[in-house]
Amino acid sequence: NAGVMQNPRHLVRRRGQEARLRCSPMKGHSHVYWYRQLPEEGLKFMVYLQKENIIDESGMPKERFSAEFPKEGPSILRIQQVVRGDSAAYFCASSPTSISMNTEAFFGQGTRLTVV
Amino acid sequence: GENVEQHPSTLSVQEGDSAVIKCTYSDSASNYFPWYKQELGKRPQLIIDIRSNVGEKKDQRIAVTLNKTAKHFSLHITETQPEDSAVYFCAAREGGGNKLTFGTGTQLKVEL
Numbered sequence: 001n002a003g004v005m006q007n008p009r010h011l012v013r014r015r016g017q018e019a020r021l022r023c024s025p026m027k028g029h030s031h032v033y034w035y036r037q038l039p040e041e042g043l044k045f046m047v048y049l050q051k052e053n054i055i056d057e058s059g060m061p062k063e064r065f066s067a068e069f070p071k072e073g074p075s076i077l078r079i080q081q082v083v084r085g086d087s088a089a090y091f092c093a094s095s096p097t098s099i100s101m102n103t104e105a106f107f108g109q110g111t112r113l114t115v116v
Numbered sequence: 117g118e119n120v121e122q123h124p125s126t127l128s129v130q131e132g133d134s135a136v137i138k139c140t141y142s143d144s145a146s147n148y149f150p151w152y153k154q155e156l157g158k159r160p161q162l163i164i165d166i167r168s169n170v171g172e173k174k175d176q177r178i179a180v181t182l183n184k185t186a187k188h189f190s191l192h193i194t195e196t197q198p199e200d201s202a203v204y205f206c207a208a209r210e211g212g213g214n215k216l217t218f219g220t221g222t223q224l225k226v227e228l
Contacts, residue, residue, distance in 0.1 A: 004159075033215065042122075042205055042218040043160065056214055058117075091159065098214050104150070105216070107159040 002026075004094050004108035005074075012114045013082045021077040021111045025094030032075045033105060034067060037089040046090075049075060082115045089113075118143040118210050122219025129196050130227055137204055137222045140188040145211035149182060149189050152205045154221075160205060164191070196226045 005024040013019050025032050030051050035043040045059040049069040060067065064082075069075040079086055089112045093105040119142040129135050141149075150165035166173045166180045166189065173180050177196075182189040193200055203223050207216040 031214075035218075042220040043207075043216075045215040045217065048214050059215070104162055104165070107152075107161070109159045 004029075004092055004106050006090075006092050006108035006111050008111060009109060010112050010114070012116060014116055015083060016081050019079040019082050019086070019113055019115075021079075021090050021092075021113070022074040023077070023092030023094075023108055024074040025092075026096075026106055029094035029096050029106075031095045031098055031105075032069050033093045033095075034075075034077050035091045035093065037091060037110070039088075043091060046077070079113075082113070084115045087113055087115045118146060118208055118217040120206060120208050120217050120219045122206050122222060124222060125220065126223045126225070128225045128227060131196060131198060133196055135191075135193040135196050135200070135224055135226075137191045137206070137224070138188060139190070139206035139208075139219050140186075141208040141217075142187070143208070143210050144184075144187060146208040147211045148209040149180070150207050150209075150216065151180060151191050152207065152218075153202045154205065155202045163204075193224075196224075198226050198228060200224060201226045 032049045034046040037043050047060050047067045048056040064080045066078045089110045091110045092108045095103045095105045097103050122139045147168040152160035153163045154160040166182050177194045179192040203221045205221050206219040
């Protein structure tokens with residue numbers, strides 16, 4: 001089992017460009033969570049998705065950010081018109097069932113986004 | 117929503133000493149409390165967790181205690197080693213919810 005795979009590991013974008021971050025959950029996992037980590041800070045919840053559904057997006061900024069988890073393929077976190085404040089590490093986690101059922105969530109290695 | 121506070125933000129101990137990190141949470145309905153270790157540039161990894169029906173859990177040199185009445189939980193590392201140096205995050209999950217709310221982290225440094 002390869003674990004949660006995120007790519008790219010590092011992404012540099014100019015202000016105004018789009019950033020696409022990908023997350024392939026562990027085999028057999030259908031629940032995906034995205035977290036953002038600013039330098040010297042903890043992990044902030046952004047969004048929780050199941051296959052083809054957004055379950056909880058209470059942590060997502062209202063504008064420019066979107067997420068999807070299609071029936072086939074990885075989950076995508078998309079940031080449009082990036083600004084310098086978007087620079088952070090973005091972590092994806094997956095679990096086989098909802099973690100409300102006491103199941104551990106496994107994290108990927110993260111994507112470090114730098115906006116220049 | 118849930119709010120998790122974590123102290124201290126940095127902690128230096130001598131090798132072999134014990135380290136204690138404390139967290140408080142605000143939502144009395146929270147029922148799951150994991151601890152993650154994150155080494156520089158790496159992913160957070162679960163090291164131990166505790167559920168609200170248990171007061172204490174131990175795994176070799178690591179233990180976690182939970183006081184539901186006071187709404188705080190602590191991580192205890194005994195006989196610390198240099199490889200324990202990392203950032204440690206506590207988290208709490210709201211009862212019936214799906215998202216983990218994390219503390220701001222503790223940078224632990226174990227000195228030789």
